[in-house]
Amino acid sequence: MMKITLRIDGKDKEFTQSFIPFSLKKEALKQEIEMNQEGADPIENLDMKMDFLVRAFGNQFTREELENGMNTIGSDDVFYETVGVNVLGFMPLKELKKQQYEQQKLGKLMLEKEARKNKKK
Known part of the structure; x- marks a missing residue:
């Protein structure tokens, strides 16, 4: 409705x-x-x-x-x-924003992981 x-x-x-x-x-x-x-x-x-x-x-x-x-x-x-x-x-806006937030969070974690990996080299 x-x-x-x-x-x-x-x-x-x-x-x-x-x-x-x-x-x-x-x-x-x-x-x-x-x-x-x-x-x-x-x-x-x-x-x-x-x-x-x-x-x-x-x-x-x-x-x-x-x-x-x-x-x-x-x-x-x-x-x-x-x-x-x-x-x-x-997709409802609330779910869309949640999904975008989770993608940003995942992207940030991957960048941090890559930075730690490069730092060890």
């Missing part, structure tokens, strides 16, 4: 969505390809993301309510979790 909280008329309002038509997955994939092309316009990308999010939540809120009611702090995470994870099946 997807959730988003928007501030509308000065009050936080939570919206949920438990069904996303499969047709939106295809649209999301097309947008992902388009947004990652060299020279893609970041403003157009943001517009596409917002329009998609409104449709993914079944038009429970308007584009204007999304623009004015979503906190910009953490908004990239909201887009990633709702569209990337729930629609496209990407």
Whole structure:
């Protein structure tokens, strides 16, 4: 289930969505390809993301309510979790960050091991 909280008329309002038509997955994939092309316009990308999010939540809120009611702090995470994870099946952000941390930690350990090995020579 997807959730988003928007501030509308000065009050936080939570919206949920438990069904996303499969047709939106295809649209999301097309947008992902388009947004990652060299020279893609970041403003157009943001517009596409917002329009998609409104449709993914079944038009429970308007584009204007999304623009004015979503906190910009953490908004990239909201887009990633709702569209990337729930629609496209990407790894949840929490798991992704944990995996990145573990890879960095492993890389650091390997560098330290290599440095000790070279020091012994």
